[in-house]
Amino acid sequence: MSATVESSRKPSMAERRPSMAERRPSVQTGRRPSVIPHLAGIEDPVLPTIPDQCDVLICGTGLVESILAAALAWQGSNVLHVDSNPYYGDTSSTLTIEQIKAWCANVNLNTPGFQGFSKALLYIPRPDQLNSRDYSIDLTPRIMFVKSDLLSLLIKSRVYRYLEFQSISNFHTFENDSFGKMSSSKEEIFTDQSLSLATKRQLMKFMKFVLESESAHIAKELEHYKSTPFTDFIKEKYKLAPAQINELCYTLGLSPTPNILTIEGISRIRRYLSSFDVYGTFPVLYSKFGGPGELSQGFCRSAAVAGATYKLDSQLQSYDSKDKIATFTDGSKVKVTERLVCSPSQAPDNAQNVPEKKYEVTRLITIVKKSCKEWFFEGESAAVVVFPPKTLPSNNVYPVQVIIMGSGSGCCPQGQCIWYLSTVENGEKARRDLEEGLSKLEESILRESEDSGFDVELTDEDVVSRPDGSISVINSVKLGKSFKEFVPQEKLTYLFKLMFTQYTSVEPFGVVNENVFKKALKEGTENSVDYQILYSNMPSAEISYDGIVTEAKLLYSTIVGSDDDFFDVDFEDDEEDTLAAARNDSAIVDDDDEFKDEMDFEL
Structure with a gap:
């Protein structure tokens, strides 16, 4: 760049x-x-x-x-x-x-x-294809959990009257060279064919534990684990596999580091779970x-x-x-x-x-000429993608977090998308991690795109009917794996790339x-x-x-x-x-x- x-x-x-x-x-x-x-x-x-x-x-x-x-x-x-x-x-x-x-x-x-x-570092290869005022680019992109003090303040102060909100339902985790949509509700866990019955039971036990974690007896139990890494706690107490641990810690909990402690991890999981079904079947909002x-x-x-x-x-x-x-x-x-x-x-x-x-945050922002609708829930225009530690070719120590905004967010024109990647890694290693993450995003969206020239026939076992009548793919891991060897006919067009380091x-x-x-x-x-x-x-x-x-x-x-x-x-x-x-x-x-x-x- x-x-x-x-x-x-x-x-x-x-x-x-x-x-x-x-x-x-x-x-x-x-x-x-x-x-x-x-x-x-x-x-x-x-x-x-x-x-x-x-x-x-x-x-x-x-x-x-x-x-x-x-x-x-x-x-x-x-x-x-x-x-x-x-x-x-x-x-x-x-x-x-x-x-x-x-x-x-x-x-x-x-x-x-x-x-x-x-x-x-700014790279604009096709300036004639960009109308400046068609874009709203955030220097520090954020998402808002429904159960949050900021949303409460927006209501109390009536500042929400100046804003318009949209929902995010899809959270994806990168594992085994493909993206999987996280299963976080009872319905999704029970219908996820990739999970064993034993894993489903343990996940449900863990989520019940999290939702009750503010009760006196569980809070007392957590005191014994206050110095224990959150990932060790999940592994030892609930016998979950690395894939589920990554989803819980880095995608559902959105931890930016691998060494988060148990009490902080539980708090982050509760933040996610308690935000469901408050205003709808989604945990997160963003302002248009x-x-x-x-x-x-x-x-x-x-x-x-x-x-x-x-x-x-x-x-x-x-x-x-x-x-x-x-x-x-x-x-x-x-x-x-x-x-x-x-x-x-x-x-x-x-x-x-x-x-x-004291701390660095490295950010990579790109505008791509593609709708990326394959990553969004029906009727939505945004998603979150997480690369857990050790999942990229650069052997990333810290997770790479991605917020994806489609044209429905009002931030870019129709048929385009903005990708926000960030990591707390330092120096050139941070920039390599972000570039590797960008490469994997590109490979994935081209494999899964219906415009790529590769058709996939889904069976009844591959989809689930939601309470609102909509149909969703149970696990996009299957899609990703089936496309691994496929070379798409199209290439991804980048209109804009910006990388910079921020300190805090x-x-x-x-x-x-x-x-x-x-x-x-x-x-x-x-x-x-x-x-x-x-x-x-x-x-x-x-x-x-x-x-x-x-x-x-x-x-x-x-x-x-x-x-x-x-x-x-x-x-x-x-x-x-x-x-x-x-x-x-x-x-x-x-x-x-x-x-x-x-x-x-x-x-």
């Missing part, structure tokens, strides 16, 4: 795709006048200047910072939210092709505002038209409605901790009466306490620790830069949204004193005034049952 060389520049606001937040305009609530983010043409544009003073200054519009801005604004703080980029999202942006080109140039030149990324960048814009809109002021294309140059004056590169200044919160990517020149770049202070299988934010308070004096600036973290390797709300709450409580009133907003007073305006929008709901009806409609 060769690097595309392009001069460092920042695309204008015109070079962007309309977000879901634009399609669903905000409803004003009678709070103090605000500067609305430039997300929709019907609203006022961003003012060319910033206020002289604010309570809290937040630099960077990543997802954590955007949640924090909205929480503070609704609590009553005077928030100024800026970003050095001309678009929202910062380290979790959703970008067009042209924005990606500029991003790569800025990363490789180490331009201020792009710290935390390195070695960006983009991932974290789309959610960031929704929370920015909420913050603006609550009174926050926004200014893009504003790089923080320095901060005077004694006078509490923040100076921007355009010469403007603002006095910060309480706290300055900053993304590591947008740290000022005199920054001293930026979170350590958050360990691969953990969430941010509150000590990260307490460090400045313990070590710095009140007038020191270290004390005055609170830094958020670069995105972790976790491909779910777990940990996002935790970090936002920790930042919030550090500023306010506690998180008791975190998004503690009573929208009822405004409902009569806003109902008419919201009638063409999503319904205003206050509980999960009403939200479920709307989810069913949108899905």
Whole structure:
């Protein structure tokens, strides 16, 4: 993969795709006048200047910072939210092709505002076939478990009204040079012809154990295994084969490392199983038209409605901790009466306490000219694929995780697909693992494609009828194995490849620790830069949204004193005034049952 060389520049606001937040305009609530983010043409544009003073200054519009801005604004703080980029999202942006080109140039030149990324390689072999604004490419793609604190917050804050969700049902594991769809429900386990009766029984016993793991007697039993690797626990207690262990640990649990401990592994499995049959027969959702960048814009809109002021294309140059004056590169200044919160990517020149770049995440993003519908459940447009350790020719130590987005996700044109591959391996080994994973994805989709010139006749034993009347292949391992020796007539066309390394202070299988934010308070004096600036973290390797709300709450409580009133907003007073305006929008709901009806409609 060769690097595309392009001069460092920042695309204008015109070079962007309309977000879901634009399609669903905000409803004003009678709070103090605000500067609305430039997300929709019907609203006022961003003012060319910033206020002289604010309570809290937040630099960077990543997802954590955007949640924090909205929480503070609704609590009553005077928030100024800026970003050095001309678009929202910062380290979790959703970008067009042209924005990606500029991003790569800025990363490789180490331009201020792009710290935390390195070695960006971009390859576009057929630029004439790409219309930039037809694509929404996530720098840090994420999926959302139905039972998650972020989804609960989206409902509570009503930010879900700016978004549209779609489901993911298919999770695939790469084993024996082919992909198998994971069997994770009772129905799928009992009908999976590749599993012995003894294995089915053990799987059912294990899943029952996981679902009851929060009960007192099982929690006490797990204490004996708290230092035991999760894979050893499954092997010893449930006598499962390596194939099932890989599926449980790396595909169902989505562990990014092979050394996860038992209690953490059980928690990850429970996260998956408890998310089934809440809004439908699927455990995971994603936001249409983009991932974290789309959610960031929704929370920015909420913050603006609550009174926050926004200014893009504003790089923080320095901060005077004694006078509490923040100076921007355009010469403007603002006095910060309480706290300055900053993304590591947008740290000022005199920054001293930026979170350590301790862990690496290497990402490979490709756009292929193929629908990849063979990997999706009927009516869906996305899937998850995992390469467990030691399953690639590169003898990968760490799993390679893949999120696949089809055209129905709103992120690419019809007949195309975006593949997001990532690993926590370091250096050149990481890049070899990702390239090997990409090669296996290509081989598989060409073998299984109905356009490849090879027909497979399925019998009644190869399929299962679902409760909703749909028909699904029981195990795509059979398909994969039957195609191993087949040489397809077609070749896969790549339209785009991007590989880069991202750094973070958050360990691969953990969430941010509150000590990260307490460090400045313990070590710095009140007038020191270290004390005055609170830094958020670069995105972790976790491909779910777990940990996002935790970090936002920790930042919030550090500023306010506690998180008791975190998004503690009573929208009822405004409902009569806003109902008419919201009638063409999503319904205003206050509980999960009403939200479920709307989810069913949108899905």
